[in-house]
Amino acid sequence: MATQLVHPPIPASQVAQPLPPITKMIRAISASHYPKSKSSRFGERSSGYRPIGVAEHSSGLLGSKELEKAPTQIKTDLFQALQGINRGIFGVPFAKKSEIEGLVKLLESNNPTPQPTLFLDKVAGGWRLVYSTITILGSRRTKLGLRDFITLGDFFQTIDVAEGKTVNVIMFNVRGLNLFNGQLKIEASFQIASQSRVDIKYNSSTITPNQLMNVFQKNYDLLLSIFNPEGWLEITYVDDTLRIGRDDKGNIFILERCEENQTDNLT
Structure with missing residues (x-):
């Protein structure tokens, strides 16, 4: 499941904690979206592939290489789904x-x-x-x-x-x-x-x-x-x-x- 970016309100009684550096946030989000790849007949595929949302595309969190991989990952998933059904x-x-x-x-x-x-x-x-x-x-x-x-x-x-x-x-x-x-x-x-x-x-x-x-x-x-x-x-x-x-x-x-x-x- 994708990392949740919206957190519940912090009670007034709690002391607000400083936000982590933006680079760490980006790394954490990227790691949760794209787990370690596995090899396949169409090259590498992300075992946690999911379609890229419009908000993610526009946010700049995903680089051009990740976007280019998407169709290949879909094809890999498709051929796996077609196995054994004649x-x-x-x-x-x-x-x-x-x-x-x-x-x-x-x-x-x-x-x-x-x-x-x-x-x-x-x-x-x-x-x-x-x-x-x-x-x-x-x-x-x-x-x-x-x-x-x-x-x-x-x-x-x-x-x-x-x-x-x-x-x-x-x-x-x-x-x-x-x-x-x-x-x-x-x-x-x-x-x-x-x-x-x-x-x-x-x-x-x-x-x-x-x-x-x-x-x-x-x-x-x-x-x-x-x-x-x-x-x-x-x-x-x-x-x-x-x-x-x-x-x-x-x-x-x-x-x-x-x-x-x-x-x-x-x-």
């Missing part, structure tokens, strides 16, 4: 979902690229999905075989800015007489709608190899309805390694930067 695709407890969405909002308020469609080089290239509020639950999960013999793998996305196209690839592992891998590939085109929004149009989809198509043939429309990207997407945060978007259906997507050729060697 990208949220099979549901997330309410408390965990609220925690994730709170951290997403903090990042969005610190977006270093507030007009992303004016800087599409930040968006171009390869991405891997790490969280989505799209879920496959109940009868949909059963019909698609995702409870028993089909495992959902990684979600990759490649964005070609020059062509105005995106390719989404969803990986699957199928257990049966023989174990084999496959993918659903969805190709779409996009047009800039505003400084932060793009309109997306579905173009085509394919499933490979044929064995996987045979597995999904009966429920292919259901599969496509879940992953079809058509609509609009608001890019609410993007930096060199992380991107967050919100679509017209109220979904949140969190993706991290990856190599573009992740699916080139499929068999």
Whole structure:
């Protein structure tokens, strides 16, 4: 909890004590706000991170280095919150979902690229999905075989800015007489709608190899309805390694930067 700066009135019977030097006060406040850091995948993070209030920002108690660390600390906390939930695709407890969405909002308020469609080089290239509020639950999960013999793998996305196209690839592992891998590939085109929004149009989809198509043939429309990207997407945060978007259906997507050729060697 942050150090309290407002103290209760001192009884008149007590003798007022001299205030400590201002430098000691600053050190005490800084120490309570920023405990010893721990290492993580995004560098150092403060184990006691909390959002910086307007009053603190204006008071001058926090230096520029501390302010610059804030988004990195939020990203570290976000990736820790995402551990063990399989990208949220099979549901997330309410408390965990609220925690994730709170951290997403903090990042969005610190977006270093507030007009992303004016800087599409930040968006171009390869991405891997790490969280989505799209879920496959109940009868949909059963019909698609995702409870028993089909495992959902990684979600990759490649964005070609020059062509105005995106390719989404969803990986699957199928257990049966023989174990084999496959993918659903969805190709779409996009047009800039505003400084932060793009309109997306579905173009085509394919499933490979044929064995996987045979597995999904009966429920292919259901599969496509879940992953079809058509609509609009608001890019609410993007930096060199992380991107967050919100679509017209109220979904949140969190993706991290990856190599573009992740699916080139499929068999």
